[in-house]
Amino acid sequence: MIYTVTLNPSIDYHIWMDAWTEREIHKAQREQKVAGGKGINVSKVLNILGMESTALGFVGGFFGAFIQHELEQEGIAHRLIRTRQESRLNIKIKAQSETDISGTSPAISEEELAALYSQLDELTADDYLVLAGSVPRGIPDTVYQSIMKRLGPRGVRIFLDASGKALADGLAEKPFLIKPNHHELGELFGVEITTHEEAVTYGKKALEAGAQHVIVSMAEQGAVFVSRDGVYVARIPKQPPVNSIGAGDSMVAGFLYGFTRGMSSEEAFRFAVAAGSSTALSEGFCTHEKIREISPKITVTTVEG
Ligand SMILES: Nc1ncnc2c1ncn2[C@@H]1O[C@H](COP(=O)(O)OP(=O)(O)OP(=O)(O)O)[C@@H](O)[C@H]1O
Numbered sequence: 486m487i488y489t490v491t492l493n494p495s496i497d498y499h500i501w502m503d504a505w506t507e508r509e510i511h512k513a514q515r516e517q518k519v520a521g522g523k524g525i526n527v528s529k530v531l532n533i534l535g536m537e538s539t540a541l542g543f544v545g546g547f548f549g550a551f552i553q554h555e556l557e558q559e560g561i562a563h564r565l566i567r568t569r570q571e572s573r574l575n576i577k578i579k580a581q582s583e584t585d586i587s588g589t590s591p592a593i594s595e596e597e598l599a600a601l602y603s604q605l606d607e608l609t610a611d612d613y614l615v616l617a618g619s620v621p622r623g624i625p626d627t628v629y630q631s632i633m634k635r636l637g638p639r640g641v642r643i644f645l646d647a648s649g650k651a652l653a654d655g656l657a658e659k660p661f662l663i664k665p666n667h668h669e670l671g672e673l674f675g676v677e678i679t680t681h682e683e684a685v686t687y688g689k690k691a692l693e694a695g696a697q698h699v700i701v702s703m704a705e706q707g708a709v710f711v712s713r714d715g716v717y718v719a720r721i722p723k724q725p726p727v728n729s730i731g732a733g734d735s736m737v738a739g740f741l742y743g744f745t746r747g748m749s750s751e752e753a754f755r756f757a758v759a760a761g762s763s764t765a766l767s768e769g770f771c772t773h774e775k776i777r778e779i780s781p782k783i784t785v786t787t788v789e790g
């Protein structure tokens with residue numbers, strides 16, 4: 486079974502407007518409220534691709550009930566833990582460009598965190614676990630490392646999509662896959678990454694630091710894959726994004742889908758990039774049809790050495 490953990494889910498409030506200007510009153514042309522958070526998005530994309538998963542994490546208050554209800558409506562299994570404090574609201578403004586405002590997270594109590602640990606203790610070597618997104622208040626930012634310390638030795642394969650200290654500390658526990666974007670990977674090593682070559686260099690350093698597979702996503706520049714199976718660069722034709730929110734989550738779901746369906750690392754990587762790009766270049770998340778359409782436009786090349 487695949488489990489996704491979203492410690493800090495959100496309602497994503499998408500709002501479209503002609504232009505965004507400071508000190509102006511704006512009228513929305515269109516708006517949409519959806520359950521969000523990185524692990525939840527991975528579960529949603531897996532569901533669209535026809536693969537089951539169980540969403541774990543915390544939800545509270547009215548916003549939390551909304552998130553839970555949406556998952557139920559979409560037929561996504563969940564064991565979300567109800568918290569005393571309300572889940573957050575993240576605003577996604579789509580005007581000349583995309584602007585994100587992330588709401589303050591609820592504080593999670595020790596008992597609520599303990600309830601998550603007891604759920605996680607049920608996982609076995611047959612399971613995949615996706616740990617994705619920010620860590621809410623009340624939880625130490627070493628939480629991903631602690632979860633990996635507990636479940637890694639049991640053979641659970643862990644996909645880690647985190648940044649900052651949560652990513653840095655997590656590496657030592659040998660996650661099966663990490664998916665930083667090039668800014669997050671640069672931050673990890675205190676450098677700025679702008680080219681595929683630099684992403685390969687620092688992707689290899691992440692491998693040396695413990696990760697087993699590394700996907701470095703680079704938005705419209707495509708992505709880089711580094712593992713002992715090979716090093717690949719994926720390029721995509723330049724096109725303005727329609728919605729880049731959840732593109733990275735679609736990539737994680739795409740790789741997980743491909744890998745668990747028996748694709749080679751290279752094929753799973755291509756599928757992951759196609760999933761990410763078809764989410765970025767269309768309304769809503771990727772689908773099998775959109776992935777099939779975009780796949781031939783993606784070039785994947787092998788990097789020697
Ligand atoms: N403008 C774009 N054109 C084509 N593909 C894109 C574009 N933006 C993103 N993608 C695809 O989606 C993948 C992930 O994008 P990105 O690097 O922005 O991830 P991210 O920062 O984790 O995103 P998010 O956190 O919003 O999900 C890229 O590797 C690429 O395949």
Ligand SMILES: O=P(O)(O)OC[C@@]1(O)O[C@H](CO)[C@@H](O)[C@@H]1O
Nearest residue numbers: 495521522523575618619730731
């Ligand atoms: O603040 P975090 O947890 O890092 O990211 C949260 C978030 O921006 O990530 C998803 C897109 O990847 C959105 O659904 C959600 O609002």
